[in-house]
Amino acid sequence: MTQMAQSETRVQVIDFDQLEGWAADDHAAALTVFRNTCQDLKDPDWRALCAFAAQNPEPRAFFELLFRPVLIEDGNDALFTGYFEPELDGSRWETSRFRYPVYAMPPEARVNRPWLTRRDILNGPTMSGRGLEIAWVDDPVELFFLQIQGSGRIRLPDGSFLRVGYEGSNGHDYSSIGAELVRRGTYSVHQVSADVIKNWVRRNPDAGRELLLHNASYVFFREVSEVPADRGPLGAMNRSITTMRSIAVDPAFVTLGAPVWIEKDGESPMRRLMIAQDTGSAIKGAQRADVFIGTGDDAGRFAGQLRDPGRMYVLLPIQRAYAMLPESAI
Incomplete structure (x- = not known):
């Protein structure tokens, strides 16, 4: 964690038997996903754990x-x-x-932070004639939501796919258009979902276009078609993420690559060992996580409905875990 994050947090180390549903999970599936990115962890304690994980230990015992x-x-x-x-x-x-173009990142956007707003990018001449278009799509609303997700697949006319992944942003803070519709009184909090927002924008084309511009943040992409179609998109660790086993977290609090036990409540409770392999501009805080649901429309509908309370625990190497405690708690 960063020093600022440390100064504002409360930390508690617990036992595995205090994790609700721990014994019933598929620890082998979690271990497989952990192996996908653990080799990228550089600290000696993580490297030692990764080397042991490669020896195919009994999965539950490995974590415990x-x-x-x-x-x-x-x-x-x-x-x-x-x-x-x-x-x-x-x-x-x-x-x-x-x-509607899917843009690669202009060089100057990497240097000037923040750079132009979404409105400036879409309504101004800056992007024209520079060959920054990776592809063109047929729906500006779906393109907007592609930027929120940070990666996606584009189905080309010949049936093949072009895969794009997050390259960077313009440096402006993300503003939720769902929250803006709630603020205006158009919908209540419990009514808002991705499908509801898309339908409203399409029913109200002029106001909808202006609503999308409310989010000043703009995401640029890179082509990642080298990732096989049967693998997940690339996460923040530049490795494929896994359906229902990878989560996006705030790296100020959670080490990327670390296992994370989630106890998600709501209509579809979830007790599962995930691996923190991604980040997101809207994912901020020690108890904030975004679950990767999968690819396609069905996954999108489920993801759009998911907004639940609960609790999450980061699994850390033993010495690292206890080193986080204040001296009075040891």
Whole structure:
């Protein structure tokens, strides 16, 4: 954690038998996902755990013997949401149908922070004639939500797919258009979902276009078509993420690559060992996680409905876990 995060948090180390549903989970599935990214962890204690994980230990014993669950709280309520990999229809060339560009990141956007707003990018001349278009899609609303998800697949006219992943943003803070509709009184909090927002924007094209511009943040992409179609999109660790086993977290509080036990409540309770392999501009806080639901429309519908309370515990190497405790608690 950063020094600022440390100064504002409360930390508690607990035992595995205090994790609700721990014994019933598929620890082998979690261990497989952990192996996908643990080699990228550089600290000696993590590297030692990763080397042992490669020797195919008994999965549940591996986690119980070498880790301790750590509850990290920053005073904010826990919140679990879901994200997915959308599929859009598009082309590598602009046509009468495919008119909305998916942009790569301009060099100056990496240097000038923050850079132009969404409104400036879409309404101004800055992006024109520079060859920054990776592809063109047929729906500006789906493109907006592609930017929220951070990765996706574009179905080309010949049936093949072009995969894009997050390259960077313009540096402006993300503003939720769902929250804006609630603020205006258009919908209540419990009514808002991705489908509800999309339908409202399409029913109100002029006001909808202006609503999308309310979010000044703009995401740029890179082509990642080298990732096989049967693998998940690339997460923040530049490795494929796994449906219902990978989560996006705030790296100020959670080490990327660490196992995380989630106890998500709500209509579809979830007790599962996840691996923190991704980040997101809206994922901020010690008890904040975004669950990767999968690819396609069905995953998108489920992800859009997920907004639940609960609690999450980071599994840390034993010495690292106890080192986080204040001296008075040891």
